[in-house]
Amino acid sequence: MSNNATGANESTEIEPRTERALSECLSVVALNGTPVDNRDETVVMVVSHTGESYHVDAELGWCECPDLRHRNVECKHIQRARVALGIEPVDSRVLAAIDVDPTLATNAPGPIVATSDSRIDHEGDWTPLRPSDCDCGGWNDGEDLPCWPCYRDGFEEPAGIKGEN
Known part of the structure; x- marks a missing residue:
């Protein structure tokens, strides 16, 4: 590939x-x-x-x-x-x-x-894995935005949405 x-x-x-x-x-x-x-x-x-x-x-x-x-x-x-x-x-x-x-x-x-x-x-x-420095949930207090490490790696939603890691 x-x-x-x-x-x-x-x-x-x-x-x-x-x-x-x-x-x-x-x-x-x-x-x-x-x-x-x-x-x-x-x-x-x-x-x-x-x-x-x-x-x-x-x-x-x-x-x-x-x-x-x-x-x-x-x-x-x-x-x-x-x-x-x-x-x-x-x-x-x-x-x-x-x-x-x-x-x-x-x-x-x-x-x-x-x-x-x-x-x-x-x-x-095969579910996309979150980066090791993921900080979703800790900083955004319920907002539908991923942390910077997740956004950088292509995730558009914070961890925990749609059953992701």
């Missing part, structure tokens, strides 16, 4: 295929259609909401879709499989910047989230 993480005062630019890989309804399942049991299973099937499915080797970066075949680019299926299997971490700022598919890793071990302070979340909880 490619994204250009920029400075604290700039926005996070997200490549369109990456955004589609994280926001479209795509399921990553084992080749027999069952949930993927572990991160070692890297040859999977990615099923779209339209019912189309493609075999993907997430480790080698191979997919049988036309996008890869004709454009020779890393398609959204490969990117989705890599994220859902935890092969490739996702920047928490990217997750905060887009409307992430709520079923991102429903049938897979789950993504690994890289936070702005270089921590890695291996728990499979």
Whole structure:
């Protein structure tokens, strides 16, 4: 996946295929259609909401879709499989910047989230993590504004809203 993480005062630019890989309804399942049991299973099937499915080797970066075949680019299926299997971490700022598919890793071990302070979340909880210096709630006394560290990392609401950390 490619994204250009920029400075604290700039926005996070997200490549369109990456955004589609994280926001479209795509399921990553084992080749027999069952949930993927572990991160070692890297040859999977990615099923779209339209019912189309493609075999993907997430480790080698191979997919049988036309996008890869004709454009020779890393398609959204490969990117989705890599994220859902935890092969490739996702920047928490990217997750905060887009409307992430709520079923991102429903049938897979789950993504690994890289936070702005270089921590890695291996728990499979893809909810964007708040920065370690989050001070929401302590300073704003009920206002619907995030603290500076959260705002800097792309959060528009204070921690605790919508079940976030």
